[in-house]
Amino acid sequence: MDLFFLDYRDPLVGLIFITILIFVVALINYFWRFFIYKDEEEKLEKFIKKFELNNIHKDLLRDPNLSLDNLIFLASIFTRSGEFEKAIQIYLIALEKVKDKKEQEGIFISLAEAYFKAGFLERSKEVLLNALKIRPRNERALKLLKIVYLRLRSYKEVLNTLECLLELDEEVKEEKEFIKALIIKDQDMEQKNKLELILNLDIKDNAMLQRFIFENYQIIKEQNLFDIIDLLYKDQKLIKIDKQEYKEFFYALNLLPKEEKIFIKNQNFRMFKILKNNEFKVKMVFSYMCLDCKNIMPLFFYHCPICYSFNKCKILYEVKLDETN
Template sequence: MDFFFVEYRDPLVGLIILTVLIFVVSVANHAWKLFANKDKEQKLEKFIKKFEIDNIHKDLLRNERLSFGNLSFLADIFTKSGEFEKATQIYLIALEKSKDKNEQEFIFIALANIYFKAGFLERAKEVLLQALKLRPRNIEALKLLKIVYLKLKAYKENLEILECLFELGEEVEKEQEFIKALNLHASNLNNEEKKQKLLELKMSNNTMLGRFIFEKYSLFLGQNFNDICDLLYKQDQVFNLENQEFLEFFYALGYISKDQIPSHFVFKNSNLKMLKILRENSFKARLEFSYRCSECKNIMPLFFYHCPMCYEFNTCKIICEVKNDEMC
């Protein structure tokens, strides 16, 4: 054992032993890096082969004179024109040529978006997981993976992603409660058990969760009129008449008579006032609803909890208009 204690031997011997140890550690570290890089290259090559399709133009695209920027620009053009297969092949070739982590990360995100738009959710998920291996704190990849899991109805995995986003400083608390509600709705519990557990969720100021509970279980828990007005239009149940908005809505639709209206009643909603006047004068009129995303400003014909264009949560604003109803 005294062999390892330098103070008991010639200082030169100790220095030689220390130098040998440093050399051995350096060689081992270098060998490990070579092995890790080779393993990484093999995995990347395996990934590329898994998704690539035979193409007669591959050799042309692999030309060394075509830079990463050239290939990305070309792939982007095909993506915008809807030629997803060609765009995918170009990105895979760019991935094969690239050694830079930032470039590889960019390609993975681009590929994931293409697969997502084309409807290949499992492929999109696999590519996003590859991107997160390169940089686990990639918020863009996490947000897209969150939507992929949502469409795959993988709610538990979705909650894990939301937890990661929360740790990165994103405001996802309301979305977490909403996903918990979706998970409960998809469970094997009976309706009464589901309702009981849904009521335990944090619904304060969570408009999407409140709407979901009303839409699926007809539970009115003080939801804002403007968040559920389109759902109210589809039913003839009258309630919450103490609220001015609910009162004038049901009165305009003819669900309650004038005798049930207070003498001081005055319409505040111009659309409902117009609807009531038109119907009283034998005009055929109805309410029509559209839905605008407050984030990307796109207007959709159907309600959404997550915007189908920008994928943001809780950005749906209901637009109500009075229209001529020729079907009456």
């Protein structure tokens, strides 16, 4: 019996066993990768067919002579021009052609943005989740997914997405408090209780949350005038607050008692007051600039509709003659 075991202690026999073992593992790995790749390919094919649109030009776009770069460039042009249906169809055809995971990831995000801009939020969400399966730490996909969940009023999912962004060292503390306020506002309870819960959040130095509180509950929490100036101008109501900038603003609007005189340092307020006193029809006009992407929008935003950044809205204002009458 001992002689039997001694035979297997031969180094050559051991080397043969190791070689066979490596071959078997490599073979198993090959077949495993083959079936996984085939499964992924079938899933991608089902995904494409799920959202595919009828298009008489599909065969032309599937022409092998038409490169992937040309397809993506063409789709981006249609997206910028607002022809989202055409852009979506081209991105889906591009997905049929591409095999590289990194390229698939980029097309998934572009497709999700096209769906998002077209208003198909559920489809955009599904596409983004496919992109995140390829690379879970995709910051661009996570930021867009956050906005999609926000539009769908899925606030708990927004918080989960913010936790992922926190792992990527994104500064999301203020945004999390803002989303918590949205969750509270959405709950079925008395306004008084909602307000109490919201005021217990970390409000300090959170300009967007402070604006949200004023916009919904008319409570000013130490915020800068120029974070809510458009709301105050729209309301045209005096709010008693012991800050010089507020006093100048209300004095320019002729909302302070006539006997109260204030020197106006702000040039726009002073111009407005002088023109108003001389019976010119004037108004303040507001626009809103994102401090990150520098795009200017006609409406206020908590999240930039272009780059999806939070708390980057700067309110721009100017005095103009009112020519409506």
